Amino acid sequence: MIEKLKEKYVFFDIDGTLSDYKYNNKNSEIDSYYLNTLLFSNSFLKPKPLKHMQNIIKNLSPDKIYTLGTIVTNHEINQKYKWLEKNYPTIKKENIIFISSPMLKPDVILEYAKQLNINIQDIVFVDDRLDILKKAENLGITAYHPDNFRNEEM
DSSP states (O other): OHHHHTTSEEEEOSBTTTBOOEETTEEOOOSHHHHHHHHHSOGGGOOOBOHHHHHHHHTSOGGGEEEEEEOSSTHHHHHHHHHHHHHOTTSOGGGEEEESOGGGHHHHHHHHHHHTTOOGGGEEEEOSOHHHHHHHHHTTOEEEOGGGGTTOOO
16 A cells, blocks of 8 residues: 555545544544533643554655644644644644645645646545545545555555
8 A cells, every 4th residue: 555655645634544533532522521622621632643654654755745634723733733743753844734624625635736736646635534535536536544554564
């Protein structure tokens, strides 16, 4: 799988793709407790990075790695920047993109392709949500789930 990514521009989701998506050892759902956590805690500094994804990113060109994360509050942005810097130091800050709706990710990727003059066949998107991956594929973007890389030998 790593060979399929080496010459591509790769857009990675953050939560659930580069990091474990749990809070207090439970899958996160937006409820009043979780929203309070989003607004007032440092919970986005705590997730464990996924080792197999760290290995993948270490083997890719930093100029071709992008993250495309969804945020609910502004409080998340600085924490996610710090978390990425600590756990994925080869990702350039200028290649970190935050948006407010996960369903917009494929559209944002298409816009980046236009702005950077990148052929859509040279782009790969990695996300943990199947509905978003399906939308990306429907737009012509090659899309993978992080589990596709779980057994990747480095």
